Amino acid sequence: MDKKKISIISSIVVIAIAVMFLVYSLQYSFVGIIGPGPGVMPFCLSLILLVLSVSYLITALRGKDSIGSMPDKKGLFSILMILVYMAIYVVLLKPLGSVLAGIVFLFLLYRNSYRWYTALGISAIVSVFLFVVFRVLLEVNLPVNALGF
Template sequence: MKKMNAGVWAGIVVFLIAAVFLVQSFQFSYKSELGPGPGFSPVWLSGILVVLSILYFLESVSGKNAGSGEEWPKGQALKNILFILACLAVFLILVSFTGFVVSGSIFLFLLLFKAYKWYTSLLISIGVSIILFWLFDGVLGVSLPVNGLGF
């Protein structure tokens, strides 16, 4: 049996995610009185993504892109990807308890501390989290998770 490359797995994962979004997008109305409704963009975008993921999967299976050098990450690259996924998981767990600003600051700090000095990483992560919270919650009116202190 031929070994499946990363493109095959990527095509499968993207297809599954796009299919879930496509099914869920039918819960929103496609049209409104003024034109396209809230379901218009999700239906089209996820539908296009389903088609593209199928085409990518078929191309990967047929071996047309076998010379592209697609391989699973190894060594440090794999460690970096797993570290980012772990940081994202920590953010998702903490956000409901500590609020967006605290969990966002921790998330950004963990991602930045390898590249910058600790105090620079801390200032950037806190600053960006506060600015994003202000932008979404204050300006755009999109409620973000908050802790007992209101941030």
Template structure:
């Protein structure tokens, strides 16, 4: 149960099996040549084979324990802050729009390393820049609030 390599291999095996099953819904071959199911099917087959080989190796040869790879101390706190700020972003993005949610996400992530006013300034400028590039220039639909940003 503590073998991280085994769990990673099982996760990859499950993912590649699911993607292989999904690739069966696309035609493998068309009159013009290989169809849209050709490449995903072969990539998934390769992933399935590699994940089985890695599963075998992680069980028999090189056991990697979770306690060896999980961070401790300040790095663990950084991981938890990143996950927490992402969770906050997901919860508030529908209500506040992309810009405010991104400012909150970046501020939570940066305030530990920068002074609060620097973290806030970087968060605002970065969020507005990303919003401008993706929403205005590239036309990517982003969630907006009542003000349109």
């Protein structure tokens, strides 16, 4: 996708966000107990955002917007995989407990960089270490499985 298209799409997304906030802000009162109500500031801001995003769209349509270089297919794939693995960790955290979910997450990331047994070893050591630091030392209530880890 070329840069102009990306700029146009992103400006349309910002316009959509502005409209969404604008519509929502109309639900709130504009008069409060001591002065302006909870709707005033969001309404003004979303209106300003709408004007700004339209100006952004005009710049984008003229092809004058400057944006950074986009990742190649390989880079994009790496980024997507990381996001998928993070989502898997979130899904597994409660049913498996933080140590096992951590091992799975880290192993998925390390398996391409190290041999499988090294990757598994590092994943296990890091997961257990973080469990001890957060659960035992910092007394954070991390999710645990039936076995207590």
